[in-house]
Amino acid sequence: MENLLQAIGGIADCVLEKIQEKDQKEEEQDKKQELQKYQYPDLEEKPSDAELIQATGGWVQAAGPVISLIGQLRSNQEENSGEGSSNESNSDDGGA
Structure with a gap:
């Protein structure tokens, strides 16, 4: 039972790391898009x-x-x- 809990905890840590990496990448993309918005305004926006x-x-x-x-x-x-x-x-x- 102890090994099972350790395995679940390890999986949870791995999933948490992946989610954090994904969130960090999304934040970086958002920052880049925000900068580009001022440098290259979207031509579709009136x-x-x-x-x-x-x-x-x-x-x-x-x-x-x-x-x-x-x-x-x-x-x-x-x-x-x-x-x-x-x-x-x-x-x-x-x-x-």
């Missing part, structure tokens, strides 16, 4: 209106300075090309 507004606002804020810089460069280029053509006409008049 974002809320607030998230869409926030993302759109971020893109607008990022694009604004770029558009401003492009406009400034074009303006400077037009000014420089305008000055160059007036200088050329002035030099022609001065030589005559």
Whole structure:
């Protein structure tokens, strides 16, 4: 009878270890999934209106300075090309 109880106790310990290992693996998977959720949001989940507004606002804020810089460069280029053509006409008049 004593051997039978020891055997049952050994089996119970083995089962308990397996359950604990399984629980630990599940916890690790849950942690990985939680981290991935923030790194790679699930594309199947529909974002809320607030998230869409926030993302759109971020893109607008990022694009604004770029558009401003492009406009400034074009303006400077037009000014420089305008000055160059007036200088050329002035030099022609001065030589005559």
